[in-house]
Amino acid sequence: MGKGYFITGTDTGVGKTLVAGGLAALYKNKGLNIGVMKPVATGCKRVNNTLVSDDAAFLKLSAEVEDEYDLINPISLEQPLAPTVAARLSHTKIDTDKINTAYDTLCERHEYIIVEGIGGLLVPIDEYYFVVDMAEEMELPVIVVCRPTLGTINHTLLTVSYARQHGLDVKGIIINESAENCDTIVKDTNTDEIKRLTGLPVLGTIPFHKQLDIKDYNKELLVKIFSDNIDKDIII
Template structure:
């Protein structure tokens, strides 16, 4: 671990269902294979399932497995809800409330024992994560640079640049480290934008396009030193 604390990335998306968890798990696997101790933290999850009376987040379990099962699944995702809604709305369905303090302090165990911490938000930067907070608030306060995951399909250019614009102005500016274009589902053969999107996004963004992930791929399109992409939290 570095003297200033572990390096980290806050992984956000341009929308829901863009494959943030899949990309985060790929990064965790790559870091672990490179010899780093990886922490994975998903502050809250909705749309979970009930397994014999226990609320289980499959996304959190995927991250936990990819990182080599550090800590416990409860530490990976301490707040879990069933309804596929924004977390504060899903909590209300269960007569519960989001613990805003826990959203933040739930990161602490990972800071104490990791070389690199991967934090995964919900939805996009302006998705509500509590009644008072957006994902962007948590990203700002935790202080790690952003990794933006965008769906590689028609509209990716606009969605990616819109997210970068939001990041640039929110609370004085968040700090994106890079972009990953992902194909979370079998692509439509008629969508010819998939081949042009990487070039167009790279040309129009000041943030580097780090890699493309084709549908079903277990490796990134190009090698990335994820330890160097990550950075210690901003003070």
């Protein structure tokens, strides 16, 4: 088992990048050698003829690493669609060997690594190769990021159950309030029900904060919010 975490989520937009970056910033702040990776990104922007992912850029800033962009994000696609679909529209095929090589290089350079998946566990990367398969190959313990809102118990249990079917080591759940005005009663009761039904710890609940924005990196705020709201034991 590798050292670090594979960050997945119950859906797209739940806060995987924010959580992966927050954890990376905490590792860095402790003086640990942390690497980051967003193996597959879609919806990338063209900058000087290179496709760049906002997620990968945020992770790179959070971990303060010098690694080449291509290693952090080996597969970048332009259309904001599932990887297989975005690849098809770009008349290309995702090279999974490129992901594995970049991952191995980063693991050699860093003692710990935090990898952000894409979407949820059943997002297709290649014809019959899904995010869950990539997580399995990377041999990292998994953290599931979920919403605090109504519907999250179902999404979280499905994700945890599927991860376990694939033999992934699920370390726990992080509940992230990615949108404002979450119903407090639902938030509080969901936490207990998720713990009871998964038997997993909730490793933190990240509150909504207007200035927490993956497109506007704010190190001080990120470190403060994560130090205040995350179980310290998950930073090895």
